[in-house]
Amino acid sequence: MATKFNFIILFTAFSVIISSLNAQDNSQLIQSLQVDVVYLSSNLLEGREAGKSGCEIASKYIASRFEEIGLEPKGLGGSWFAPFDFQYKANPHETTGGEPRISSNVVGYLDNSAKTTVVIGAHYDHLGMGLPGASLYVGDPAIHNGADDNASGVASLLFLAKYLKNSNLKNNNYLFLAFSAEELGLIGSKKFVESPTINLENVNYMLNMDMVGRLNDEKVLAINGVGTSPTWKDALAKIDVDGIKVKTTDSGVGPSDHTSFYLKDLPVLHFFTGQHTDYHKPSDDSELINYQGIYDVSMYIATLIKDLNSVGKLVFTKTKDESQQGASFKVTLGVMPDYVFDGEGMRIDAVMEDRPAIKAGLEKGDIVIQIGDVQVNSIYDYMDGLAKFKKGDKTKVKVKRKDAVLEKEVEF
Ligand SMILES: [Zn+2]
Missing domain, CATH: 3.40.630.10 (Zn peptidases)
Known part of the structure; x- marks a missing residue:
């Protein structure tokens, strides 16, 4: 209630200011x-x-x-x-x-x-x-x-x-x-x-x-x-x-x-x-x-x-990061990366059933910080790390889970 009441007073004050802005400089x-x-x-x-x-x-x-x-x-x-x-x-x-x-x-x-x-x-x-x-x-x-x-x-x-x-x-x-x-x-x-x-x-x-x-x-x-x-x-x-x-x-x-x-x-x-x-x-x-x-x-x-007013409808193109993903990976972890995470590492948004990540004990919310020798600071490092493996390879993946750092063995 208090907030709404204040809002009305403040908004009225601002409206007066706004309506006084007639000139366009x-x-x-x-x-x-x-x-x-x-x-x-x-x-x-x-x-x-x-x-x-x-x-x-x-x-x-x-x-x-x-x-x-x-x-x-x-x-x-x-x-x-x-x-x-x-x-x-x-x-x-x-x-x-x-x-x-x-x-x-x-x-x-x-x-x-x-x-x-x-x-x-x-x-x-x-x-x-x-x-x-x-x-x-x-x-x-x-x-x-x-x-x-x-x-x-x-x-x-x-x-x-x-x-x-x-x-x-x-x-x-x-x-x-x-x-x-x-x-x-x-x-x-x-x-x-x-x-x-x-x-x-x-x-x-x-x-x-x-x-x-x-x-x-x-x-x-x-x-x-x-x-x-x-x-x-x-x-x-x-x-x-x-x-x-x-x-x-x-x-x-x-x-x-x-x-x-x-x-x-x-x-x-x-x-x-x-x-x-x-x-x-x-x-x-x-x-x-x-x-x-x-x-x-x-x-x-x-x-x-x-x-662009007179150019007409723009042509859409898919961007590199996405098309590379399909082309150059021989293996996947079976996770959905969290694209809106902006800390260090790659945060897992979801783990898929019956895939390497879930079998290794990785969970939604884990932040991947290393795959094999590759340190993962961003989603792009994560993709670079994955590109180094083929099916059947085993490697260690380091993740942050809350305050702990865990190391898990993954088999692709
Ligand atoms: Zn924000």
Whole structure:
């Protein structure tokens, strides 16, 4: 109750500020980005944990901003919200059960009566008081404000909604998606692609902003997924926005919501200004955000959308990391890697029946840190390690399980 009451007062105050932003110069656009980030990452929203009240308040704020910008609601039943239920599991070793929870994606639409639709997304949930398994903070429970992760991406989403609403870029429709439960394993985006509120066959491409609030002095912007369409590399090479330098990776699979769209064979890009020591800690606060940086990144994305306006539907390509997997492995462990794990090693998301891993006693949640002689710091090291074996070989696999390091003998 107290939180909701505060929300109304604060929201009213912010609305006054927003409505006073009539002129279109940069400083006012940047101020609007700041208002969104400061509100979403304030203590009032208690870290926006999916299924909890702070997250629901954030979803209502985003819906009210969509409405103010002049989007159409495109959730369920003509509302702004596409609710979904899921099982929350505090312990990743649990295979069944969990706590039933409900959260919502927030969905706004800009209909230009075009044949194709561009999807633009950002997750708005975060770690609450420090979700176990995701928080990197050691200490008493504390609000994880998530200003960079990912109030920054939501602010950019709202900026682009306003920009495209006022633009003459009408060869695509635009779907704006604020995802929930990303931090719990890309749940909101997975639910959306399973039950989309538009026809996914008409989606041109998907852009995801996850952590765009810490553009550094060198202005290096990471863009992941450039292998998902032959159009991306040339299109990005042409863009020159305020000295932004781009560092790209090909893979369409990564630790954020674009992965869910890539797995539906859609071209995707993920925009990211990089890791920092406040990542997944209570100190990821709004004072540390580079607001001019969010503006620059958003203008970079707006320029990309503008350059692609007349290009038509992009061709999709599967990325290397995936096709290599099928081609060069003679053996498998029989596990599902956890693609959203961003610690050191390869965390096992599931073990399959009657396969080498389960026979060796490996479990869901174990983190593989060595295979044979190969030290495993990432999922790519894990793949390199596996490629060294053939059927019938035996080797030692080292895994971390909670605080212990175990060594298991695996026969492929
Ligand atoms: Zn995160």
